[in-house]
Amino acid sequence: MTYHHIDPADLPETEDYPCDRRGISDAAELLALHAATYEMAPGEQLPRTYHYHQQREELFYVVSGPVHVETPEGEFVVERGEVFVAEPESPHRAFNPADADSSARVLGVGAPKSDPGLPYEPDE
Numbered sequence: 001m002t003y004h005h006i007d008p009a010d011l012p013e014t015e016d017y018p019c020d021r022r023g024i025s026d027a028a029e030l031l032a033l034h035a036a037t038y039e040m041a042p043g044e045q046l047p048r049t050y051h052y053h054q055q056r057e058e059l060f061y062v063v064s065g066p067v068h069v070e071t072p073e074g075e076f077v078v079e080r081g082e083v084f085v086a087e088p089e090s091p092h093r094a095f096n097p098a099d100a101d102s103s104a105r106v107l108g109v110g111a112p113k114s115d116p117g118l119p120y121e122p123d124e
Contacts, residue, residue, distance in 0.1 A: 004028040008037040013080060017095075019044040034113040038094075038106045040067070045095035046106060051117035052091040058110040060084045060094060065104040069094045072122060091120035 006027050014021040014036075024035040038046045046060075050070065051089070060067065062078050069076040069084050070093040078084045078094075086092045097102040 014049075018048060019046055021046075030113065032111055032113055034108070034110040036108050037063075039106060040094075040096035040106070042100040042103070043098035045093060046108070047093055047117060049117065050091060050093040050120045050122065052086075052120050053088055053110070053115045053117055055088050055112055056110045056115035057073045057088060058086045058092075058108065060111055061107045061109075063105040063107060064102070065096075065106075067094050067104045067106055068097055088115075091122075 004027070008022040008024060011022040011024070013030055016021055019041070020039040022037045022063045024037065025029070025033065025042060028035070040046055046067075060069075060078065061083050062080050065078060065086070067078045069078060071086075072091055076084060084094070094106065
């Protein structure tokens, strides 16, 4: 049996990311599940781009917030303690508005791990 007890604050920040991202998947050697924590200062977004996944189901648990999620159907406001789920083929972009009073923190998980985000262009 193998177990991992991880404090995300001890993990390095992911380079070239628009917010403070700490990757749990690699630290825990997860094969099928993507997991990371994100902290977004006002004006920062969680993903690198407005995107969707072909197969991955994604779940964002808001630790502190609120967090806003842009979708083609409109903008969702996800409060602390709430969950936002994006099914495959569902474009989304989570962000903390520039006029927010404080940072927002999110635990993001998704599977399969190996399904990269594909850019979504709302005008196309």
